[in-house]
Amino acid sequence: MKIHLLFIVSLSLLLSLPSPSLSAERCNPHDKKVLLRIKADLGNPYHLASWNPNTDCCDWYVVECSSTTNRIISLTVFQANISGQIPPAVGNLPYLEELEFHHITNLTGQIPSAIAKLKNLKELRLSFTNLSGPVPSFLSQLKNLTLLELNYNQLTGTIPPSIAKLTNLLAVHLDRNQLTGEIPVEFGKFTGSTPDLHLSHNQLTGSVPKSLGSLNFTTLDFSRNKLEGDISFLFGTNKTIQIVDFSRNLFEFDLSKVKFPASLTSLDLNHNKIFGNLPASLTSLNFQYLNVSYNRLCGQIPQGGKLQTFDIYSYFHNKCLCGSPLPACK
Structure with missing residues (x-):
């Protein structure tokens, strides 16, 4: 009887203690409130079902807490059945370093100005959505940004020159939008790191600014625009560029006079107005991809290196280009 009574008392004391899951919660109360506001503004989607106010937000799906501050540092929403616009409340997560809304086709509206408040942001990935409006100039306020990925959207207008003020950028993805105007001259004035530039599948016009020649890029993709010149x-032999895609534009120059860097592994120039012949120096390059088709090239394809490993489709539809893998020169 005494043992039974002792068990009941012990059980009562145990039940009266606070729940360990609640008392040990790491999540910052402010961050938790903001996340619940974001969920509500998105219509409480099933994708965020784990965002239960009675649980620790550091354990919620698509968010990450810092191991030192316990503040939310990452919000990565991807492949979600979500409709609506990006909630301005995302700007109220002051420790956020990574923000992603990716592959959400029913996400619409413009990029909210509240994002400019995220001074610790390093990666901004808003891609494969139906976001519209301009590429906002306020992005230049995100001084710690290393990745700007706004591709596969419906963005319009010109590219803001102020992006070049971001000294930590490693890559800029503005491809597959509806951007117009010219490539900003300021893009040749990046200080600090020189970012990879992905500007393809837009409606950009004019000449590529000569200022870009002063920088040493690794990747340049200007394909499928209306650029010329x-x-x-x-x-140049002093460059370290590796991947170049200038295809499907209106570029016009003498290829035989170009000095290619030893670092070049991928060169796509198809569908332009490029003339001259293929320089023999191309045989010394370790190409993984090459396409010069649909231009105005002439002369024999140099023998050697990787040039004969590509099929006729890399060379055909030129003015008078000949030699393996094309028919022999007459």
């Missing part, structure tokens, strides 16, 4: 200044 001579871009040979982007090459």
Whole structure:
């Protein structure tokens, strides 16, 4: 009887203690409140079902807490059945370093100005959505940004020159939108790191600014625009560029006079107005991809290196280009 009574008393004391899951909660109360506001503004989607106010927000899906401050540092919403706009409340997560809304086709509206408040943000990935409006100039306030990924959207207008003020950028993805106007001259004035530039599948016009020739890029993709003129200044034996895609534009220059860097592994120039012949120096390059089709090239394809490993589709539809893998020169 005494043992039974002792068990009941012990059980009563145990039940009266606060729940360990609640007392040990790491989540910052302010961050938790903001996340619940974001969930509500998105219509309480099933994708965020784990965002239960009675649980620790550091354990919620698509968020991450810092191991030192316990503040929310990452919000990565991807492949979600979510409709609506990006909630301005995302700007109230002051420790956020990574913000992603990716592959959400029913996400609409413009990029909210509240994002400019995220001074610790390093990666901004808003891609594969139906966001519209301009690429906002306020993005230049995000001084710690290393990745700007706004591709596969419906963004319009011109590219803001102020993006070049971001000294920590490693990559800029503005491809597959509806951007117009010229590539900003300021894009040749990046200080600090030189970012990879992905501007393809837009409606950009004019000449590529000569200022870009002063920088040493690793990747340049200007394909499928309406750009024109001579871009040979982007090459040079002193460069370390590796991947170049200038295809499907209106570029016009003498390819035989171009000095290619030893670092070049991928060169796509198809569907332009490029003339001259293929320089023999191309045989010394370790190409993984090459396409110069649909231009105005002439002469024999140099023998050696990787040039004969590509099929005729890399070379055909030129003015008078000949030699393996094309038919022999007459």
